Amino acid sequence: MEKIVALESTVIAHGLPRPLNVQVAQQLENLVRQRGCEPKTIAIIEGQIRVGLTLDELVQLGMRDDVMKVGVAEIAIALAKKAWAATTVSATMRIATMDNIEVFATGGIGGVHEIQKWDVSQDLVELSRTRMIVVSAGPKSLLDLRSTIEMLETLQVTVLGYRTNKMPAFYVREVDVPVQRIDSVSEIVEIYLEKCKSNLPGSVLVFNPIPAEYEINEELLSEWDRRAKEELKRSRIEGKAVTPFLLAKLAEISNGRTVRSNIELLKNNVSLACDIVNELARRRGSL
Ligand code: PSU
Ligand code: MN
Numbered sequence: 001m002e003k004i005v006a007l008e009s010t011v012i013a014h015g016l017p018r019p020l021n022v023q024v025a026q027q028l029e030n031l032v033r034q035r036g037c038e039p040k041t042i043a044i045i046e047g048q049i050r051v052g053l054t055l056d057e058l059v060q061l062g063m064r065d066d067v068m069k070v071g072v073a074e075i076a077i078a079l080a081k082k083a084w085a086a087t088t089v090s091a092t093m094r095i096a097t098m099d100n101i102e103v104f105a106t107g108g109i110g111g112v113h114e115i116q117k118w119d120v121s122q123d124l125v126e127l128s129r130t131r132m133i134v135v136s137a138g139p140k141s142l143l144d145l146r147s148t149i150e151m152l153e154t155l156q157v158t159v160l161g162y163r164t165n166k167m168p169a170f171y172v173r174e175v176d177v178p179v180q181r182i183d184s185v186s187e188i189v190e191i192y193l194e195k196c197k198s199n200l201p202g203s204v205l206v207f208n209p210i211p212a213e214y215e216i217n218e219e220l221l222s223e224w225d226r227r228a229k230e231e232l233k234r235s236r237i238e239g240k241a242v243t244p245f246l247l248a249k250l251a252e253i254s255n256g257r258t259v260r261s262n263i264e265l266l267k268n269n270v271s272l273a274c275d276i277v278n279e280l281a282r283r284r285g286s287l
Helices: 010-015 020-034 055-063 072-080 089-098 122-129 145-154 185-197 218-235 239-253 257-283
Strands: 004-007 038-045 048-051 068-070 085-087 103-105 133-136 158-162 180-182 204-207
Touching (some): 004 257, 010 020, 010 055, 010 068, 010 085, 038 055, 038 072, 048 072, 072 085, 072 089, 085 089, 089 103, 103 257, 145 158, 158 185, 185 257
Parallel strands (some): 004 103, 158 204
Antiparallel strands (some): 038 085
């Protein structure tokens, strides 16, 4: 069994500031290699689906101005246009599963937006459809967290809190929303293997809290969130541009603190994903 960790590209192209984004993309890939696994960053390059990018492609993806942001619904548009496109969690999962990849590390998943009624991320639908282990630090507190967790349940996604029974929410380690706690990588793998055995659909979504030293104080964050949302209203930005806009605003308002936290939680998730892949390989008896 190849020990592969899938990585998404929207966080690179639209989630982090240049040129740091390119460095982070490389750092994450290197971290996977150091852990004895193989990174596959997923994107669309000139209308071609790619599982694993060259360094030059990674750099261009981070630096070009014409990179689309695609969920599953928009994959075909990017292909038909022969465009460059960064894949969100939903599109990354869909493409990864075509290649039989079972583990995917990301930063934040999309969810139910608070600002715009019915703005519900395609990520939730794909998590419901595709059986895979997805490691995330949780949805951002800018989203409607309660509605997001309720939607995940409705959609039959297996949600686990890694060493926590309270939902992690990206920049904060926990919020007051209960989740099923698990304490070990072997438990995660066991649950996933049971899903495979019983042919149950949908992902095992592991919420991995941001490392404590990079957590952002909840009160401070809610003030930053409020200001970012205010600016969003004024800007009249909609749809796919909402999340990138809010991330850039938070980075500005926080003087880069949210960016640093974002990078550290990404590394933390990649690291846990590697542990999961290694355990999965061990369980399948190939080591
Ligand atoms: N949350 C972040 N950073 C990100 C994203 C979410 O903190 O980069 C990206 C992920 O790729 C996620 C996507 O899948 O945004 C969700 O976008 P939308 O809300 O438009 O579905
Ligand atoms: Mn949306």
